[in-house]
Amino acid sequence: MALDPAVRSAFEQVLEPRDVISDPVGCRAYECDGLTGYRVTPELVLLPRDAAQVAAAVAVCAEHRVPFVARGAGTGLSGGALPVAEGVVISLARLKRVLEVDPVNRRAVVEPGVTNLEITAAASPHGLYYAPDPSSQQVCTIGGNVAENSGGAHCLKYGFTTNHVYSAEVVLPDGSVVTLGTDTGEQAGPDLRGVFLGSEGTLGITTKITVKLLRTPETVRTLLADFPSVRAAGDVVSDIVSAGIVPAAVEMMDTLAIEAAEEAVHAGYTVGVPAALVVELDGPVEECDSQFEQVKAICEKHGCTRLHIAGSPEERAAIWRGRKAAFAAVGRISPDYFVQDGVVPRTRLAEVLDRIAELGRDAGIRVANVFHAGDGNLHPLVLYSAALGETERAEKLSGEIAELCVEFGGSLSGEHGIGTDKACSMPKMFTEDDLAVMQRVRDAFDGHNICNPGKVLPTPRLCGERPGKYEPHPLEESGVIERL
């Protein structure tokens, strides 16, 4: 069923007609985000130029009950920006102005299409920066970061997007415009900003975001250390934490990930070692120096085979280039791969990694590991070749790894989001009631279920039969909530 032509002309009235893309080839370019396994071609793609146009477009959607999906740079890895059939994509790519940098109050006001790194670029003349740093920071947009509550290597010390957003101007699914959050940490009433952050585009579209800026740390010390085993590297992480040190970042890579990253960017990692750890400390110079000595001693205690300390900003950049490129670089050592994003309690890292290796051996599939060791966020990369018919085995292994993380008391996703991809696994982590209450929140924002429908929460259409027996909820019976 195609979209009513009257709806299209309604969009053309609130936007410039040329900003309403109906060309089927153009629309196909929007059919997937960074997770290409799911593809749906939207009916139209809307390219508003300002917040008022976004609100007007959403109002048209609300009036005609047209489902819509907001999209930033389309870098998400969980299919959160997957379009909806018979729906429209609202691209925020043109809302990319940095509206204000306020050095006195250490904050910036930006439009959603501004990239994460552009905020830091705008703030840096004032000695300030925006702390959350997802690996895709040069391309991912702040609007997407808000939707996904993005993390990054440095969230161990500094927290996630939710800890760095004061307020957001939001177009609600009925087309009304509200501000969630305030100028300070003090809120009047329940923290609606907090629940909006990380809601993966299902509660509305941000059109203006006020973010916190931090002062650029006085000192940054970065080291790259090689270890004879993943377990030894894991022990280093535990010892650093027990010593009461909160590093800015602790990242681990295993042999395969090191090999891929080195091949891609030649950052000076040692090819062939079982594990490498990147540890970064930042802060006042006295503090950094004293803690850095402790970290070095801990590395040595656990048999580190090489300790490379970045001696210049360029060397530090090289270490990070290797780490941040590792993901995409895996494409160089394997024709196909799946990325996982599970989280486990840090103390169980070594155990989980052993299990993952075991599962990989059983399946005859290689698994490369790149992860945020400080907060237990694993990114196992399941390497396979579709041409050799390994897809099915790899899919199975990938799913098993995600569920393993939940079994170990962790989470399905640390930063990539649930989106389309993991919605069907949500019952592994949450009960029916847990999910029904989340659905109620969604209903409170989006009574007609038109705002990025089908994401985050499992739906029978997407997942088939849900595990567990189905019982109508009292609120469902009374018509307050609706299960889709």
Added chain:
Amino acid sequence: MTTPAGSAESKLPQTAPSSFDDHHPPERELLDDCVHCGFCLPTCPTYQLWGEEMDSPRGRIYLMDLASKGEITLEGSFQEHMDACLGCMACVTACPSGVQYDKLLESVRPQIERNVERDRSDQLFRDAIFALFPYKRRLRAAALPGALYQKLRTVPAIRKLAEKLPGRLAAMESLLPPVSVREAFARLPVFTPAVGSRRGRVALLSGCVQDVFFHRVNEATVRVLAAEGYDVLVPRDQQCCGALELHAGREAPALERAKREIGVFETLDVDSIVTNVAGCGSSMKEYGHLFADDPAWADRAAAFSARVRDVHEVLADGEPRAERHPVRGRVAYHDACHLGHAQKVRAQPRAVLRSIPDLELVDLPETELCCGSAGIYNMIAPEAAGELGARKAANVRSVNPDVIVTANPGCLLQIGKHLGADIPLLHPVQLLDASIRGVAVPRT
């Protein structure tokens, strides 16, 4: 269908025969290299301008994939988005997965030229462009006032354009820079010996546009190379290297020109074939790939490409030899896309400039972003090119340079057009030449 988390099949299915013909379609492995991460978006000029996915490298590769899976045709939308690409290759630099967008585009453009009938006025305009630019003699004529309308009307493609679309002919003419008749007709010496002991022997590509409109750059290049200890040969019978046609997908004439150039240079006893034009260098380094499956030419082309070097690569090779005189001032270096992105030559021009005492070298903001020149792009897509030119000019002004230097004639023309005349625009070898000779820095 239920799939385990993080594990959906990521490749498009083949639903119909490919829309590409069998002659060098985009290679499947190269298309599959793209993991759709989007790291290319911020550096893509058209994505920066329009914010549309299908005018980004990731989007274009996706459309190529769709076409090769038989899901869409080459006519219409596909062609428009491929035409809109500047071919600046900033995406190649940005890509962490090593996607060779340059090779993909190079196979797709000829597919469009062969298989899609262009709109008549577009075709007339393109024919006229390619009837003029690769021909040194015609360019020299065009350098004379009004020549396009008089002398060059004998060229059929130009006559047709003048008759059907006089406005576009005028637009094309307006892009040609003013040049003195003397300079337009000047010729380089066939042989210039090294000054002092000889370090090596090189052959110089004099180029077509370069030699007519920027003859002074060629002269400076010969002097600098000689001063640094190189014998410089400039074969008289050389012609256009085919870069403009190659980058526009006019494969057959481009290959003919390539063969002719290989023939002219391959017999010379030189260490390298040197060019001072970024666009020419990038296409000549590609000859090996272009002829890879042509048994008659594969080896000859590979041997030729292996010897091609940008002039800065040669100059940055050893220690500077000729004495440099100080040049005081702020110099902004603009990376020509076909030098920085396509040839990865970024450090060498900077090193060459830093060898000049007192010179303060500054980088531009958004240095990876194309200035909008892009071969014939500023003629066929003047609006987009204009926006990019204005953006580049603003970035240049933001660093307050005394001089701006770049190693491509297209960039010199494009930036000059948007910057105005108050900041001199030069090729880096012109600065080095002035420094070695101890003369004033030229204004043009």
Added chain:
Amino acid sequence: MSELASSPDSAVSTPTKMRPGDLDELRAAILDTSGPVGISGAGTAADWAGPLGAVETVLDTTALTGVITHNPGDMTVSVRAGTPLRALVEELSSHGQHVSLDAARIADGATVGGLLATGDAGPSALVYGTLRDLVIGTTLVLADGTIAHNGGHVIKNVAGFDLAKLMHGSYGTLAVVAEVVLRLHPVPKATATLALDCPLDEAPDHAARVLGGPFEPVALEWVDGTLLVRIEGTEAALDARAARVAEALDTDERHFRRTGSDDGAARQGWGAHDAAVRGAPGSAVLRIGALPSRLPALIGSLPGVTAVTAGLGTGVATVSLDPAGVAEAHALVHAAGGTSVVRSRPAGSDVPAWGPPPSAVAVLRSVKNVFDPQGRFGPGRFDPWM
């Protein structure tokens, strides 16, 4: 479960008090009742926000106590919501860990759930944020008895909606918080506070030098005539850092006070802050938040102010003022783009708890409606908004 005060005859005037001892009892208590319910913890903030309307039942959470799991290596703890934070911190101290929250009323025995529901925080919110930034999971019981978990036991987690945030500042109107999972921080090895006497209008310049420098203060507060700056770190580094802060404040050394490295002594410098938060006798206490650069002038414009503590980096202040001036104060704060709520009022006074509603008040009402469609929990707390 023990019912402490139950009198069938006066169900409306004297609410039934229920004190469940575990999650199941809590759920049963909610299902056993049908009318309006007040939720109480230690009662340290009973009169904050709007006065509780007539309720049939008071759900006392103070028997829901104790740590559920604490794995020191993971730096997380799950705890029953009625646990006093002070008790939790004592229990964690042997592991060198704590909850990075320094709200004054923790010392009075405030519970974890109560601190979350009232959105309370102290000066160290400058770096550590409020409790919303430290809570990584909650277990809730809704008015219809539904038990809902969200978040989890790992700090990094984006699975599902972050309902814990909705509890922050909800004043017991959406659900009963039964269990809370918190992220922990290492107890700092050493702490120092520097103090500088100065009037409020001069304080922002001093604050700007500290905040603009590389000092990373964890708290910066102007309290009734004194600017307090707290830094924390290692023993080895702290003296040098304190000296640099002193230098940045550019004033005579005798104005500075360095407290000892143990937490109790460090707290001493902050007694004035705690007192100001509790409020001056006979005054209404207003909590306000505004853009830091606007805060000093805003405070200066409020009528009848008798005590002030103002976070010049956070933009959050607590002021005591004449109850008669509260309505005007709400209006002034609103006009400055800020938010305000009454935290306590002299007995019997009828001051408005809230100022003009935020733009998203309709969303607040929708959320209330899906959580508690019959309006059972915490009636009156958000009058007149919802």
